[in-house]
Amino acid sequence: MGKRRQRPAHPADPRLWPTRLGLALFWLIGQLPWDLLLAAGRGLGRLAWYLARDRRRVTLVNLKLCFPELSEAERERLARQVMISTGEAILEMAGSFHNQRIDLGKRLTVTGLEHLEAARAEGHGVLLLGMHFNSIDVGSRLLGKFFRFSVVYRPNDNPLLDKLITEGRGAWVNHSVDRGDLRQTVRLLRRGEVVWYAPDQDYGTQHAVFVPFFGMPAATITATSRIAKMGKAVVIPCAHYRLPGGRYEIEFGAPLQDFPSGDDEADTARINRTIEHYVRKHPEQYLWVHKRFKHQPDGRSPYRA
Structure with missing residues (x-):
């Protein structure tokens, strides 16, 4: 194995100057009117189909594994939609972080909020079962319309990007908790x-089990059960979608009953089934550019050319 690339230790590190320039441009883009911003994002996604060849290939592999019932032409059409949606998400993030003048609440539909309100009224902590839809940052901002909350995340290796994300979410997030900090x-x-x-x-095979996701073995961490048990929390699915016309939807599902069950593998498989249920509603908006199946029981990655 090669050595891991050393992370810049300080924001003033010259290696981060290109990032600073990019963040300045990101701020400017965030000032665009919302519909124009999304249109520009769609253009970026169409361009990425041709330029981001590695991400395109990963997306096509994922869709072939997860949607074998689709023809090759149908999968390519869906993959193009994924890239377009991802382009929207990148510029959407700029607006979410840098343009508080836009009232996104006017563009929002919410379903299932009563599940969350009932759990909180009973004094329970709530573990929102999140999902990596690419509207994750605008979804966080929209969630903040109803309550402040905390997020568990993996810190970015680039300190400037990490600062952008944590400060960008800071208006509606109480705490950004390193995913390794289970106690917090x-x-x-x-x-x-x-x-x-x-x-x-x-996240690798440590503290993970292989359970199906769209019929494929997926290395999935078992921590959800432990967190719910130790935190005495109600687990409520939370999905967020981008709708036509620059509108959004947040859907809270019913709390998972009899969870955790005491069987980590069964619980983790149930988590994946739950997430799959919501992804199938808008598959083009899921993070298919991520190598979800890079670890396999036989050690062979499906992403190797």
Whole structure:
């Protein structure tokens, strides 16, 4: 194995100057009117189909694994939609972080909020079962219309990008908790807070089991069960979608009953089934550019050319 690239230790590191220039441009883009911003994002996504060849290939592999019932032409059409949606998400993030003049609440439809309100009224901490839809940052801002909450996330290796994300979410997020800090997450839940947590990425095989996701073995961390048990929390699915016309929807599902069950593998498989249910509603908006299946039981990655 090669050595891991050393992370810049200080924001003044000259290696971060290109990032600073990019962030300045990102701020300017964020000032665009929302519909124009999304239109520009769609253009960026169409361009990325041709330029971001590695991400395009990963997306096509994922869709072939997860949607074998589709023809090759149908999968390519969906992959193009994924790239366009991802382009929207990138510029959408700029507006979410840098343009507070836009009242996105006027563009929002919410379903299932009563599930969350009932759990909080009973004094329970709530573990929101998050999902990596690409509207994740505008979704966080929209969630902040109803309550402040905390998020569990993986810190970015680039300190300037990490600062952008944590400060950009700071207006509506109480705490950004490193995903390795299980104790802090549990403490927040025991205090009756709401914590957003998404276990649907491949973080390796440590503390993970292979359970199906769209019929494919997916290395999935088992921490959801432990967090819910230790935090005495109610687990409520939370999905967020981008709708036509620059509108949005947040959907809260019913709390997971008899969870955790005491069987980590069964619980983790249930989590994946739940996430799959919501992804199928708008598959083009899911993070298919991520190598979700890079670890496999036989050690062979489907992404190797």
